[in-house]
Amino acid sequence: MRSAVYRLENLQVRYGNRLVLDVGHLEIGEGSILGLEGPNGSGKSTLLRVLAFLESPTAGSLLFMGVSASGCDPLALRRQVTLLLQDPYLLRTSVFENVAYGLRARGIREGIRERVFHSLELVGLDPASFAGRPWKSLSGGEARRVAMASRLAIRTPVLLLDEPTAGVDAESAVLLKSAALKAREEWGATLVVVSHDMAWMSQVADTLLAFQDGRPGRHVVHNRFDGPWSEQDGGLWSMSIGDGQSVVATKPPASGRTGFLDAEDITVAVRRPQGLSMRNAIRVTVLQMTLENGSGAVLLKGACGNRILTARLTRSSAAELGLVPGTEAWFLFKASAFQWE
Template sequence: MTPPLISLFNVRQRYSGRTVLSVDRLDITPGSIVGLAGPNGSGKSTLLRLLAFLEPPASGTMTFEGSPASSSSSPGPVHRQVTLLVQEPYLLRRSVHGNVAYGLKVRGETDVTARVNAALEAVGLDAERFARRQWFELSGGEAQRVALAARLVLRPKALLMDEPTASLDSSSAALVRQAALAARSRYNTALVIASHDMAWLHAVCDHVLHLENGLIIEQKTLKKSEEMK
């Protein structure tokens, strides 16, 4: 039996002695789409950072593909498979091509240019027009799409998204959504999406978790037509 991609067992997270997140059990399965809903400060971002293995929990156990996995802000083996896209894009001080190609070059991958161009096209950016642009020449929506392309090019097993469309215009938001769903279809990438856009979450997610005061107070399993998947 295939184990969950990521599992949390009796996980608690505390900051300055205050418990901000408490999860008894959570499984993220390969290819699933999980939504995180709840007010600001409910624990969604903290949960995403834990799922991305960017910080260790105060207590509890986390596994990746059935094996215990350590958390660290420094890149490690798990970070090659799990990636987080935050609301405010962080780009390296280099060209669009350089940003998207960075992870591939670190891994020693080949055929970098072709994969970079495909990733840019996936987020609606014409490679011929955008590849040579510098990071400071991009609009907010373009920068977020470049940041997403830099993650999609790695073909991660899990893509975590923290309010990925909150500050985007409707056109850029639609392209980000489409690109994330395409990664799920092409590479069986699991998606975990924190968003206030409940219509989107209910349209695409298999499950929506509602958080409040660091607790999962409700979990909805959604039935969707094949056209929405």
């Protein structure tokens, strides 16, 4: 299991008499990706500010790297975390100086050019073309990517992202998402991401939490299957998912519709059962097994070709199966388990 970067216990934030955040227990593991969803005003952004040490809890405890945040210098804590807001502010200077600012503010003098250029490359901006450009010449998507590059250049242990792809062009959205994952790959950053892009979050997040009225709850983990679906015999429809395998579903509303499969509707087996009544038996390679915050269940991610599927199972079931990353497993589910959008 990963060590906890953050541990929250009975943490609350109040504005006057109004309770805006109420987290009973939350652990965020080192190098993990936590996804947050929920309507506006549900507490997601407040949690990000607390995790960035920009706002103090009214009650409860917050541990960072195993140490109580209340007894630490807030500035020292903030230097270990970086936050990208939905509408980031750029300095009225060149792209290079915007990205280098955080490094200079931390007293870093060596290797600035290399770190700035590498960070620009991570977000898909050619340093030769963009480093010398003024801030006002950037499009909205380019400005967001420069803001992301400035956070990546610092290489903090924690990266907090508030709707990083909202309101940007499709190319910028893809590059921003890729850059966020590079932070974990290159230096093991822990990511906490607020996003409405649930297709992406379901693919990459170790844990998803749904916020409502300041309280986090379990997110229903859906596996997404975008059409087209092909009609088969017996009133069934199928769709290829790669690796020479297909899923079978009862008739969708239309061929091009998207089907969703709840992770809880998947049974996991170490070998394909004989005389199976379920229509679907998909062979996967186990990628990852993580504990889900709040429920204590285990989320198992398995790869089928280029597709990642997620199943939810109890801790006792996971222990009995004895699966580890790299081993083969079977995901079993009914044709009638799909929900349609």
